[in-house]
Structures are given as structure tokens and as C-alpha cells.
Amino acid sequence: MTLIQILAIFLASSILIKTIFDFKKNKITLPVFLLWVILWSAIIVVAVLPQVTVFLDKLLGKGRAFDAIIYFSIFFIFYILFKIVTRLEKIEANITTIIREIALRDKDKK
Amino acid sequence: MKVIAIIPAFNEERTIEAVISKLKQYVDDVIVIDDGSRDQTSQVALQNGAKVYCHVINRGLGGALGTGLKAALLNGADVIVTLDADEQHDPAEIPKLIKPIIEGEVDAVIGSRFLIRQPMPLFRRMGIPFFNFITFLLFGIKSTDSQSGMRAFSKKAAQNLEIYARGVLEASPEILRQIKIHKLKLKEVPIKSIYTPYSLSKGQRFSPGLKALIKLLILKLSK
Numbered sequence: 001m002t003l004i005q006i007l008a009i010f011l012a013s014s015i016l017i018k019t020i021f022d023f024k025k026n027k028i029t030l031p032v033f034l035l036w037v038i039l040w041s042a043i044i045v046v047a048v049l050p051q052v053t054v055f056l057d058k059l060l061g062k063g064r065a066f067d068a069i070i071y072f073s074i075f076f077i078f079y080i081l082f083k084i085v086t087r088l089e090k091i092e093a094n095i096t097t098i099i100r101e102i103a104l105r106d107k108d109k110k
Numbered sequence: 111m112k113v114i115a116i117i118p119a120f121n122e123e124r125t126i127e128a129v130i131s132k133l134k135q136y137v138d139d140v141i142v143i144d145d146g147s148r149d150q151t152s153q154v155a156l157q158n159g160a161k162v163y164c165h166v167i168n169r170g171l172g173g174a175l176g177t178g179l180k181a182a183l184l185n186g187a188d189v190i191v192t193l194d195a196d197e198q199h200d201p202a203e204i205p206k207l208i209k210p211i212i213e214g215e216v217d218a219v220i221g222s223r224f225l226i227r228q229p230m231p232l233f234r235r236m237g238i239p240f241f242n243f244i245t246f247l248l249f250g251i252k253s254t255d256s257q258s259g260m261r262a263f264s265k266k267a268a269q270n271l272e273i274y275a276r277g278v279l280e281a282s283p284e285i286l287r288q289i290k291i292h293k294l295k296l297k298e299v300p301i302k303s304i305y306t307p308y309s310l311s312k313g314q315r316f317s318p319g320l321k322a323l324i325k326l327l328i329l330k331l332s333k
Contacts, residue, residue: 093274
């Protein structure tokens, strides 16, 4: 086992454990929890059994598996980013609604 | 017809008194939205006879305008005028601005600085047409001055507009977008723009422009 494998296993499992704890404490929702579990488990599987990438190679053509992972990752990151930004905008609008209500109720008061 | 002026203000204690006193002869009521100012803006406005509504936290121009529209409706407005607090607009132009609304011709009027030739700092002469173009590209609305702060709305328009946008640059295109969504009739009226060193110092630079651009894009994509 190479150093990079050990490092990947260590990092992925720590994050996995943290995710499980977060879910237990209700800090994250079920879909997010499942997503992270699948993602980090997949990384652990590939780190422990690099042979599975050979199967992916056969499926997607020689040397294409790595490309596919990169494409997918970038797509995934952008999607998450977009989700976060739209959610933030929604939160901002909600805050404005609250501040507006307070302002309209307390006329002429600082 | 009750005409109410709304002024969004953020740390404008230096100019708010002059703006309110010049306004009074043209409107029935003045409402100042103090958008979380840390100075004496709301006290000065109150002393000068304006009705004051305070945001506890700064919410940006769009947030303040939205609150202003609601406050004006609560105070029985038939026509609502918006102005900047930095003396950039001449209150004497209000009658001209609200005429199309009083006559029932349109629901919203934008005072445009580009319908007559007049001096303007180069940065804005270039920046505003760029934002007009972006507004057209994203929302399909043609405007000669998508960044104007001087506007008038009918009661119907005010009841329909829901404005939340934070920054100065994206608030005005957002208003135009909502005008289109609610199929309100819009007219542009030429106005003068007065550039004092004070109002210029509060003007827009490049990086907020870029930020506003990204936000408008997100607004377009998310709805």
C-alpha cells in the first residue's frame, strides 16, 4: 500500500465519521448525508482496491475513467456552489422580510 | 391624489435635511428609510418632519426601497416617488415625473439621465449603458437608464413590486424586471443629474459592478 493510499483512506474515513456524527446531531439532512456517504465511501473503496478502476477503464475505454471522474467532480462542485449561492440569496431575502416587518411596526423609532 | 416621496438613506446625515426641505413643496409626505445608519440620519429626518422607518441591520438599496413602498402604502399613498438622499435629483422635476401616473397613462416612470445631453463623469457614461445592455440581455427590458434612482410608481405598481436585492447596482434592474413580470406600463422621462463632489464620492466603482453582474446572473438562473 502506498503512502497516498493510506492518506486517502485516513482522510476519507475521518470525514465519513464526522458526517455520521453530524447526521446524528441533526446538523445535516438525509439527502446530503447519503450523498457524502456515497462519495467518501467510493473514495475509500478505490483507495483500498485500486483494481476497481480497471473495471471502470473497461467500461469507459482505456484511460477514460480518470477523465470521467474529473468531469463529474467539476460538474458536482459547480452544482453545489450554485445551490449554496441560491440558498444564500433566499436567506438574505428572508432576513430583509424580517427587518422590513420590524421597521414597519416601529415607525419613527430608532 | 396623495403623493409620497420615499428616500432610502444610509449614513446621509449631511444631506438628508436639505433633501427633505426641498422636497416638501412637491409632495404630501416624505418617508425616510434609514437603512441601518450609524450616524444621525433618522434623528435629522424626524426633526425635519419626515416619517422615519428604520432597518435594524443594513439591507441595501433594494431592501430599503421595498420597505419604503410598503410604508408609503400604509400611509395611504396614491403615487410614490423615489429619490436618492445625496441631492443628486432635483425635486422640481417631480411634477413632470408623476404626471403620466396621475393621468393614468402608466404605472411606473423612470427618470432617465440619458434622454437629454448633459455632462456626466466618463465612468458612468460608460458604465450605465453597459448595465442597460446587461439588463436587456438577462431580462429583456430596454431602458436608457437602468441605474436611475428617481422613479415614480402608481399604487397598483407599489402593491405588486417585491424588492429584496441588496446592492445599489442590482436593485434598479431588479425593479425593471418586476415591472415586466407584473406587466406594468413603464415610461421614461428625461431628468437632470446633479453631480456634487459628495454624491460622486458615494458613486460606484468597478468591483461592486462585477459583483452586481454576478448577482444579476444568479437572479436570472435561479428563477
